[in-house]
Amino acid sequence: MLLTYNDINKDVVERPDVCIIGSGAGGAVMADVLSGAGIDVVVMEEGGYYTKERYGTYKPIESLKILYRDYGSTVVLGKTSIILPLGRAIGGTTVVNSGTCFRTPEGVLDEWADTYGVVKASPKDMEPYFERVEKTINVIPVTPQGLGKNGLVFKRGADALGLSNGMLKHNMIDCHGCGRCAFGCPHDAKQAVHLNFIPSAIKKGARFYANAKAETIVLESGRVKHIEGSIINEQTGNRLYGITVSPKLLVLSAGAIYTPYILQKNGIKLSQELGKNLTIHPAARITSFFDEIIEGYKGVPQGSYVDAYSSEGIMLEGIFVPPEIALPVLQPIGIEGKKRAREYNNLAAFGVMVSDKNSSGAVRPGIDSGPLITYRLHPYDLKKLIKGIAVASEIFFAAGAKTVDPGVHGIQEFKSSRDIAQLFTRHLRTTDFEMMAFHPLGTARMGELAGHTVVDSFGKAHGTENLFISDGSVFPTSLGVNPQITIMSFSMRNAEYIIDNRKRFLT
Ligand SMILES: Cc1cc2nc3c(=O)[nH]c(=O)nc-3n(C[C@H](O)[C@H](O)[C@H](O)COP(=O)(O)OP(=O)(O)OC[C@H]3O[C@@H](n4cnc5c(N)ncnc54)[C@H](O)[C@@H]3O)c2cc1C
Ligand code: SF4
Structure with missing residues (x-):
């Protein structure tokens, strides 16, 4: 059963075995696996329930307003502000993500075991979960035809320089290459979790409440007693009814920003590490103009990658956004703006994302109703970003670009590859870069070292x-790679742990 605010006309009271807060990558998989074992599950999701019939007709700007939190402009504060968009809907951020799928790198799993004492999460332990998740969401490589010219041009440049590259894997079926992944796939080709794990959980008896915001968690002597929240009118934002859920067990899957925030707001400390150690995979965009027609909006926007420097924590992955989002940030005004708009069909773009192992941020309750998110980019990670921008610029020129814009304040468009050296000769600071980030992680880290971690190896909160x-x-x-497969696979494994220990947790 899936109910939205439209279906509810009085206060809701529920007494399930398990309550899950959040229906994204983590929550949806948890709900499906638990309900498959006959466990009674209730899911509270603050966002609404949207299908392709609705968001398929939205303009990209409308999608930002409806499918994202804060109009897609959640901000991370630091020396420079970084936009960190978060999805808010049944299906969470998977509804608006780019669909790229990577398994957790083996070296990362090994590091978690060695440094944080994470048990039973070796590459061999995780393999069956990766396989099951990938099968459920239909992970397949993007085809050269699906890639579009934006990806093909970049591949041409990477091949010319002999840099390792390839097609990304995506969770999709019959992609139309319409380029709208980040605004809700209008064809249901992208297999976000509201198309697979969630309907499967509902079939097995799970009850999903959309527009249901969890606000209060009552925890006494280490036991969650109940969760209180509001059923919100999606149009007005007003509270309509109350919702009280008294479960035997609570799973928080509100994402790396809102999970620590809801705990902190309720005075539940768990560990001094709660809310700390935020990583985000800072990313930059490099744009380029060609004489040839690119029509970058055709094809899978994030269809290909260059992983030649992945061992250094630098990944290059495709990006492209529709004109109403792209043009204002390219060249805003006047004659130059007009020229840019005319040349839009000749525009190519690619992204650089770095593994921010040395940087760190934090989530804490803000002054008003939301979390305050702060982040400090370590100079070493900034160097990686600069190198990634330089490599992407080289690739564009090797592919025949006329000009390349590295997206760095104070540096003019590059007219030839000779200009790229400026990235290394100029004294560049964090504030010179326009960064975005899409992968918040780490604010309730797992491991067996109590004191240094917030939850154990299977997600149970210490204490x-x-x-x-x-x-x-x-x-x-x-992680150094896009996280949705890691999040879903660990959630599947954690759900099985709860099932295996149901006598302990659910009686
Ligand atoms: C534009 C974009 C592109 C991306 N592309 C990729 C990609 O290609 N590949 C990839 O692997 N990853 C990608 N990601 C990231 C990936 O989608 C997320 O890392 C992943 O979905 C996070 O899963 P989660 O379960 O932690 O949280 P989410 O999926 O964000 O789910 C959390 C849910 O909890 C809900 N919630 C929060 N607070 C409350 C509350 N108080 N009460 C009730 N509900 C609440 C939220 O509304 C949300 O729906 C992208 C992200 C973005 C923004
Ligand atoms: S490019 Fe493919 S997956 Fe992305 S929105 Fe279009 S049809 Fe959906």
């Missing part, structure tokens, strides 16, 4: 009896 966390917050270090 509590019946509180689990299963989302992007639990990963102790930056």
